[in-house]
Amino acid sequence: MSDKNSPPPDFYTGAPLEPDDLWFRDEFIQDLQKSLCNEHVILSAPRRTGKTSIMDYLVEHPPTDFAPLSVFVQDITHPADFILLLLDLFQEKYPKRFKEMFEGTKSWIGKALGKVNEIDVQGFKITLREQEDNWDDEWKKYGDEFFAQARKDKHRLLLLVDEFPDMILNISKQHPELVLPFLSWFRGHRLKPRPKLDPVRWLLCGSVNLSSTLDMLGCLDKINDLQDIPLPPLDESEVIEFVHEMLVGRGVEMDEKVPGLVAEELGRPVPIFLQMVTQDLYRNWKKHQKQLDATDVTQAFSDLVVTSGARDKLQHYYSRIDQYYQPPKRAAAYSLLAKISISPKPTERDLLYAEFVRILIGEGDVSPADKRKQLFNQLMRDLENDFYVVEMEGESFDFASGLVKRWWRKYYA
Ligand SMILES: Nc1ncnc2c1ncn2[C@@H]1O[C@H](COP(=O)(O)OP(=O)(O)O)[C@@H](O)[C@H]1O
Ligand SMILES: [Mg+2]
Numbered sequence: 246m247s248d249k250n251s252p253p254p255d256f257y258t259g260a261p262l263e264p265d266d267l268w269f270r271d272e273f274i275q276d277l278q279k280s281l282c283n284e285h286v287i288l289s290a291p292r293r294t295g296k297t298s299i300m301d302y303l304v305e306h307p308p309t310d311f312a313p314l315s316v317f318v319q320d321i322t323h324p325a326d327f328i329l330l331l332l333d334l335f336q337e338k339y340p341k342r343f344k345e346m347f348e349g350t351k352s353w354i355g356k357a358l359g360k361v362n363e364i365d366v367q368g369f370k371i372t373l374r375e376q377e378d379n380w381d382d383e384w385k386k387y388g389d390e391f392f393a394q395a396r397k398d399k400h401r402l403l404l405l406v407d408e409f410p411d412m413i414l415n416i417s418k419q420h421p422e423l424v425l426p427f428l429s430w431f432r433g434h435r436l437k438p439r440p441k442l443d444p445v446r447w448l449l450c451g452s453v454n455l456s457s458t459l460d461m462l463g464c465l466d467k468i469n470d471l472q473d474i475p476l477p478p479l480d481e482s483e484v485i486e487f488v489h490e491m492l493v494g495r496g497v498e499m500d501e502k503v504p505g506l507v508a509e510e511l512g513r514p515v516p517i518f519l520q521m522v523t524q525d526l527y528r529n530w531k532k533h534q535k536q537l538d539a540t541d542v543t544q545a546f547s548d549l550v551v552t553s554g555a556r557d558k559l560q561h562y563y564s565r566i567d568q569y570y571q572p573p574k575r576a577a578a579y580s581l582l583a584k585i586s587i588s589p590k591p592t593e594r595d596l597l598y599a600e601f602v603r604i605l606i607g608e609g610d611v612s613p614a615d616k617r618k619q620l621f622n623q624l625m626r627d628l629e630n631d632f633y634v635v636e637m638e639g640e641s642f643d644f645a646s647g648l649v650k651r652w653w654r655k656y657y658a
Contacts, residue, residue: 253494290476293517319408410451428467499537512647591641
């Protein structure tokens with residue numbers, strides 16, 4: 246983060262942060278860099294909490310001796326496309342090294358690299374793709390070759406894969422028979438050689454929790470070698486510091502309670518909403534030039550749930566249930582969240598369970614009581630892992646984010 250004497254960083258309301266503008270992540274990044282020296286890591290956190298920003302930071306400041314390469318795989322639906330993308334990006338970012346590794350060799354990749362005219366006209370990826378009649382089956386061969394060569398190189402390679410779980414979910418939808426072969430192959434590459442001795446290192450990032458999906462597909466053990474590092478949520482004092490620095494640094498006058506009130510309203514802070522609310526407060530001050538107080542904070546939050554910028558970010562919380570939760574959990578999740586959203590206090594577990602059973606019966610479910618209980622516990626765990634709710638003292642649940650709760654109540658309760 247920038248130092249105290251420079252002007253405050255810009256507001257960011259969606260784009261990944263420039264590495265110098267990252268707040269409160271110094272220690273986390275240092276730990277992550279250390280872990281990456283010895284292990285492959287999966288970094289999980291909800292959307293809009295700063296994963297991509299951290300990856301961008303690592304690309305600029307990789308752990309010692311690592312050359313970084315970042316790949317965004319959210320829309321990839323086949324392992325072959327993943328390997329093609331890796332090769333293409335590596336060739337584009339490190340052309341000289343790539344040549345040294347493969348040019349003139351009898352390898353498959355070397356053969357494609359020799360087709361200079363084709364590469365000039367259509368690019369490396371298409372040249373590679375056209376070289377094989379059946380990429381859908383040959384991707385392993387190219388992947389093996391690439392990693393074998395990368396391991397001989399004098400530099401270590403850090404591969405940062407953004408939205409990895411989405412790729413697995415896409416594969417599981419479009420080519421379910423490939424999930425297990427791909428995950429097994431990938432796991433094999435992470436275990437041999439042992440991570441500490443492997444010059445190729447993986448940092449996988451994701452906004453959806455992979456465990457329950459892999460559990461469903463029976464392949465949970467295929468990622469248990471990865472070190473799972475959660476991105477810690479910002480704490481209250483950080484929220485207060487952010488609001489204070491961003492506003493006071495811009496000459497805003499405010500009641501000293503304002504930063505604390507923002508922290509209170511936000512609940513578990515999703516960084517993007519913190520940015521949006523603070524920016525709204527700043528604009529409000531600029532417009533009226535009147536000292537900010539508690540009313541302005543309440544107003545900023547009410548404004549936020551109806552602005553279009555926030556709406557599509559919030560909408561995602563709603564639609565991802567449709568995408569990732571299978572019936573009957575889907576209908577139950579919507580209904581339980583609606584119930585929690587209208588209660589000013591946390592909602593008791595027993596009440597939620599009663600509602601859950603009512604929904605199951607409505608859906609024609611005839612499972613025995615112990616099965617229902619199990620499904621309910623699973624659903625609450627998913628909602629917790631996916632950052633919708635938190636369990637509070639006294640066996641009760643509330644929304645993790647105050648803003649999401651407010652929004653849910655307004656549109657879906
Ligand atoms: N460390 C941080 N400090 C302040 N705001 C942040 C931070 N990390 C993320 N944000 C906010 O979250 C938004 C999205 O960041 P991004 O890195 O793209 O998150 P993700 O990849 O988790 O979706 C940014 O535009 C910014 O508003
Ligand atoms: Mg991201």
